[in-house]
Amino acid sequence: MAKRQLAMVMDLNKCIGCQTCTVACKTQWTNRNGREYMYWNNVETYPGKGYPKDWREAGGGFNAAGDLQPGIIPNLESDYGVPWDYNFDELADGKTLEPHMDPTWGPNWDEDEGAGNFPSDNYFFYLPRICNHCDNAGCLSACPRDAIFKRDQDGVVLVDLDRCQGYRYCIAGCPYKKIYFNPKISKSEKCILCFPRIEKGLPPSCAHQCVGRIRFVGFLDDEESQVHKLVKKHKVALPLNKNYGTGPNIYYIPPTEAPPKFDANGKVIEGSQRVPMEELVSLFGEEVKDVIKRVKAEKEKKATTGESEVMDMLIAYQHQDMFRLDGAYYEQIAAENGKKLAPVDTRYRSGKHTKLQYKAVH
Ligand code: SF4
Numbered sequence: 001m002a003k004r005q006l007a008m009v010m011d012l013n014k015c016i017g018c019q020t021c022t023v024a025c026k027t028q029w030t031n032r033n034g035r036e037y038m039y040w041n042n043v044e045t046y047p048g049k050g051y052p053k054d055w056r057e058a059g060g061g062f063n064a065a066g067d068l069q070p071g072i073i074p075n076l077e078s079d080y081g082v083p084w085d086y087n088f089d090e091l092a093d094g095k096t097l098e099p100h101m102d103p104t105w106g107p108n109w110d111e112d113e114g115a116g117n118f119p120s121d122n123y124f125f126y127l128p129r130i131c132n133h134c135d136n137a138g139c140l141s142a143c144p145r146d147a148i149f150k151r152d153q154d155g156v157v158l159v160d161l162d163r164c165q166g167y168r169y170c171i172a173g174c175p176y177k178k179i180y181f182n183p184k185i186s187k188s189e190k191c192i193l194c195f196p197r198i199e200k201g202l203p204p205s206c207a208h209q210c211v212g213r214i215r216f217v218g219f220l221d222d223e224e225s226q227v228h229k230l231v232k233k234h235k236v237a238l239p240l241n242k243n244y245g246t247g248p249n250i251y252y253i254p255p256t257e258a259p260p261k262f263d264a265n266g267k268v269i270e271g272s273q274r275v276p277m278e279e280l281v282s283l284f285g286e287e288v289k290d291v292i293k294r295v296k297a298e299k300e301k302k303a304t305t306g307e308s309e310v311m312d313m314l315i316a317y318q319h320q321d322m323f324r325l326d327g328a329y330y331e332q333i334a335a336e337n338g339k340k341l342a343p344v345d346t347r348y349r350s351g352k353h354t355k356l357q358y359k360a361v362h
């Protein structure tokens with residue numbers, strides 16, 4: 001366990017599947033140098049096979065006894081999908097737009113397909129995914145070179161590229177399949193939670209750019225952070241597949257807002273639930289039932305009394321409230337290591353350490 005843990009909460013009721021987060025991450029970190037096929041952030045349609053294909057059946061993680069489970073290394077062509085280009089140069093000659101190759105899979109391949117029958121009981125929702133920066137990381141445990149480490153100051157899980165020899169045990173060990181092999185340098189690479197941004201006062205790109213304003217970022221032990229309030233105080237956010245045993249630190253407000261089902265005459269079936277509860281339990285565990293009740297109760301409270309701390313947070317009025325990065329905390333750590341950190345953005349510098357420093361300075 002790290003000394004402190006940075007975490008993210010994503011509100012699945014508000015994700016519109018626009019992929020702005022995906023593009024923000026890709027253009028910043030993975031559009032070159034052997035990372036072209038990687039999506040450190042992806043948004044998949046649930047239910048669906050996801051990215052890489054069928055990652056939930058690909059093994060890894062830990063069993064109830066705490067033993068690391070075997071897992072597979074997904075195949076580039078059939079499971080991730082080879083990045084392809086289009087014949088833009090030929091369009092002027094009257095050709096139609098076509099990929100240069102015949103792809104069989106890719107990120108978001110089954111977008112918006114979902115399950116059920118339109119219009120009676122079809123359903124889907126978007127599931128954005130990044131590395132969970134786990135407490136008990138399967139990738140880290142699987143690495144025979146001790147090349148993966150968890151930062152003490154914020155729990156970010158990183159790969160030491162000098163130590164990594166490209167054995168890929170980490171990929172098999174991660175049950176979320178959120179660590180990737182870079183064939184150009186023969187090393188494993190993964191989401192770094194944008195730590196160079198965070199240390200300079202900026203939230204991760206995926207969260208900062210999110211159009212639906214679904215992402216909250218902060219330290220779990222910072223009682224004023226909305227992340228703490230949603231996860232610990234109000235208990236309305238849950239990690240994905242806690243049963244994989246890795247202690248994930250990305251949390252989700254489960255979907256509560258799907259419309260009811262319709263009968264054969266197009267009439268609403270009162271009390272019906274379009275997204276099957278067993279699907280939500282398979283993602284978030286039995287606790288999801290109580291979480292959904294709590295979120296709905298808060299919504300009702302807001303509607304009848306106008307007051308609800310949970311709803312006010314989920315409306316996400318201001319980035320300044322959604323992100324608390326404790327800027328001075330990182331500056332203190334840098335100073336202890338004889339380095340100097342200059343923040344490029346001071347809007348999100350709230351946090352218990354930052355307040356202390358402001359007091360000392362002023
Ligand atoms: S999600 Fe996977 S890659 Fe990320 S820390 Fe957990 S086990 Fe490692």
Ligand code: SF4
Pocket residue numbers: 014015016017018019020021022043126128209210211212213214
């Ligand atoms: S940017 Fe936000 S709303 Fe758009 S897909 Fe990503 S998480 Fe969902």
